Amino acid sequence: RDDAELHALWTDPAAGLDRLARQMNDYWQLAVSEYWPRLRSLLEADVVHRARRLADGGPTSLFTDLAPSVSWHDDRLTIVHPRFAGHRQLDGEGLLLVPSAFVWPTVFSSTMPPWQPTLTYPARGVATLWGKQTTATAPALERVIGRSRTRLLLELDAPASTTELAYRTGLTPGAVSQHLGLLRSAGLVGASRSGRLVLYFRTDASDKLLTEVHD
Structure with a gap:
């Protein structure tokens, strides 16, 4: 602990607050903003x-x-x-x-x-925050709806955006968007908007479908 710095903060809190805000901003730019x-x-x-x-x-x-x-x-x-x-x-x-x-x-x-x-x-899902490629598969379902759409359903164990799904699966954002559109039309995927972000999630029907193919 630096007693001089603590004393300066006590005697001039406005200046100390300004310094703290700058340091927090510097930390944000260095450690968080990219991610x-x-x-x-x-x-x-x-x-x-x-x-x-x-x-x-x-x-x-x-x-x-x-x-x-x-x-x-x-x-x-x-x-x-x-x-x-x-x-x-x-x-x-x-x-x-x-x-x-x-x-x-x-x-x-x-x-x-x-x-x-x-x-x-x-x-x-924080434990998988930095994971990219998925390894989970459902071969029986892949033969019906295709490998890419099956992988997307497996990834949607937690809601995710198109960009996030593209990062995790290695598919292009355009391909992910197209597959999600088809899955939505089949009632297997739903969507929820939060500001400018659209998050996709599995429906009860797709949860039941994945449970049955894994049993």
Whole structure:
């Protein structure tokens, strides 16, 4: 710790804040900006996935696979912290869920008033964030709908954009878009828009189809 720097921050917080903002921007440019499109795609995909889980099965479904330390039972959300114990009644404030690529394998919660109660958790699929080529196959399905479309369905275990799917599979973005269009027309793929980003996901029909061909 540099006491002189701490003293300077204490005596002139405005100047210290400006310096901190510049350093944070420098770090962003150096360590994050190049990879942000992929990170954002991962985070947006998790938001779509959680929304579908909530719509399909309520809070129980939403929190079931969020993290090992998180569970929902009898209208109560339990988060296991090794060094903290406490209770917070939300009273209608709601809970903000924040997916992150930097907190795996744990979660971080913030429940101190007056701030919005927040739970930051590992985004789904973060372990495969930098993977490119896929190895999973379903030969029986490939013979029916083709290898490329089968690979895309297998990759859509979590929602993904056309660019992300192209990166993972080695197909061109144009080819991915064409295949996804055909899969959508067959009811095997759905799409959800988040700003300028369109995320594709498997439908219940394709989930059932993949389960049957793997059995």
